[in-house]
Amino acid sequence: MTQATSAKVTKLNRVERNAWTKQKIFDAATKIVGKYGYAEASVARITEAAGVAQGTFYNHFENRQELLDQLLPKIGLDMVRFIHARTGTASEARQEIERFSAFFDFIREVPEFLRILNEAEFFAPIGYQKHFDNISSAYVRILQRARAAGATNTFSDEEFEAIVQVLMGARGYLSRRYSYSEQGVTAVPDYVITAYQKLVTRGLFTTSDKGRKS
Amino acid sequence: MTQATSAKVTKLNRVERNAWTKQKIFDAATKIVGKYGYAEASVARITEAAGVAQGTFYNHFENRQELLDQLLPKIGLDMVRFIHARTGTASEARQEIERFSAFFDFIREVPEFLRILNEAEFFAPIGYQKHFDNISSAYVRILQRARAAGATNTFSDEEFEAIVQVLMGARGYLSRRYSYSEQGVTAVPDYVITAYQKLVTRGLFTTSDKGRKS
């Protein structure tokens, strides 16, 4: 997540100052929504946290909703990049486990993400849609490539789409159950990983070596 | 779903009248939350739909939140009964598919359920917790019995817990994606069922006949 540096701002031109202010608001919103949820993220609270006047908010965002709807897609991209960087070249099944694990690593790195993600469906539906379109289309492509490599059981494209919903649902519900507590975001127990691994390696992927990248 | 009959209530004693009023409020809340969501379910709106005064609300519920938190657990029990009634004595794997299908049948029978369920996490967290504890413990027991019958792959109790989260996540995300539209609640396409079936029969259950009830 981009972070407005609090370093002394000595010489910024107009454009930079403008962008910096917007980023301050954005970061403040991320922090507040992540910690207290969308419902508590009033413009007053966000601008106070950002250290700007309420009116300033509306120089940068059309309205409160517009900002809220930008939160998830932006952080979602960070997630995609993070997971991609953590995914190696082992077998397709193994890669899926790596992605799964990386997801839980990511939400510990960006603890705001979980709440921003989970509440988005109701409080930022446009952002939610955008994010899920991003994620699920990319995910389907991954599965299609695995299928082309002979690494999956027999699934049609439409079935893959449904499977992706299941896999995303798994992450969502498991993170809710095992990562999320009053204290903050914690790692999931190993048995969560192994359970997922057993389900998808036998259920989704072929267990031969055919899917392994050379 | 229990339904306050609108038939003329001529002879009710004090206790019955009391319960009836409470039920009217409850039913009104179910309808409104189901249709418009928790956020739109103001006390004013609920009491108006119930045909009672706003003040009456507080004779039956401590506050608005208390009512909201009762919605999901109550309707959740209806769901459990519904699904149980639809589950036969075929193989364990087959039974899971029946439960899965029955879930989607239920949400068409009780279209309020989906919204009450999906939004509960944020608007009725206590009710959400109660519901999920109900469901997941029951679900784990089902899986344990299947395991005892030799019908599942090797999973520990803890892994079953995680699996249950995945299966519930699957229902949640799939219903969101495939059942929910502006028009109302519709049936899911067949390929959703088959995708789920492929994933869990190979991933979760053994494919032999060992798990079949005698």
Added chain:
Amino acid sequence: MTQATSAKVTKLNRVERNAWTKQKIFDAATKIVGKYGYAEASVARITEAAGVAQGTFYNHFENRQELLDQLLPKIGLDMVRFIHARTGTASEARQEIERFSAFFDFIREVPEFLRILNEAEFFAPIGYQKHFDNISSAYVRILQRARAAGATNTFSDEEFEAIVQVLMGARGYLSRRYSYSEQGVTAVPDYVITAYQKLVTRGLFTTSDKGRKS
């Protein structure tokens, strides 16, 4: 104008208390709009003057505009009654002068009226429309009766409608010019009355050719 009496309110039932509160708000609005104009009549200001909470306002009026739009028609009726009571049985021409004079008497009795009337077109257009429909249709009927009695020059119904606009315009502009000052509302000079009298009884110009430029 109805006036919420400030006498001690010892025993009022619910309905009466309700009506009394609404009347308090109404009276406060009348006073404020009359003194400072619609633009300054914020809900905060009105409710403060009425001695009720802001929220109370919305128990009695849908929104701010609804109240504003009720102001003029209500006082307008008071005006009609007032003028009617002051109109005798002299000649039609004389009666018109009486009505004209009575108008200026009325605005001194209800000094709020002038501002409520004049600004209504822009700040309370619905109320303005209602008021003017009331007034002009009644006025046209008066003229038609006078015509039937042979007391007017030759005018068609449509021309009467236009004439009514002129007569109302006369009252509006003259009151603005001669009655309205920082100090409050004062009587119009006699020559305003006589000028109006001459115009409506004899017209402005002689009909001979004397005024033609050579």
Added chain:
Amino acid sequence: MTQATSAKVTKLNRVERNAWTKQKIFDAATKIVGKYGYAEASVARITEAAGVAQGTFYNHFENRQELLDQLLPKIGLDMVRFIHARTGTASEARQEIERFSAFFDFIREVPEFLRILNEAEFFAPIGYQKHFDNISSAYVRILQRARAAGATNTFSDEEFEAIVQVLMGARGYLSRRYSYSEQGVTAVPDYVITAYQKLVTRGLFTTSDKGRKS
């Protein structure tokens, strides 16, 4: 109405550029107030329409109100010139009808005028005052000359002042009623002209006793 030409302005000195910017703002304000009214004429909207920055506004006008108060007097002069050009050398009575008709022609030529005029009383009171002083003093002089020519009935100077208010009120109310619609500004029906003509040449009531109630 003066109009800032949009032709490319290549060679302007400092003073000319300055005047040109001010004119752009002025024209934009005229257009916006004419179309949407003073209340909607925010500085942001005006400057955007003028194609200058908001801050620029305050280099040319002390504040928003100052500009608004200049609108009507300026355009009012255009009206005076327009009407004067349309007035011939027929009888005084005839000339008044010509002026009256010319007024309605003018508001069709400059459709912004009506709104700028009508709302000015409340949104630009200083400009309103200035305009009406302009108009009414000129109008009184016209009537005085007609009187000197023996073309009017007997009116004192003060009565003429009042008469002028009536005549201006007639224009104001009639234009509001007959020229102004959602579509724009339209011509008034003929009977409006004839009604006015009859009123000012012959008066409204017969002076015989026929109308007296028995």
Added chain:
DNA sequence: TATGAATGAGAATTCATTCAT
């Protein structure tokens, strides 16, 4: 127990004006 008016804190948003660049 039922009623429903009263409460008042808090929400999002607007906008004239300022001022550093």
Added chain:
DNA sequence: AATGAATGAATTCTCATTCAT
């Protein structure tokens, strides 16, 4: 002179809850 981001007071309206009847 031109710019346009920043300001913050003020606006309308909502709603859970209270309480006298």
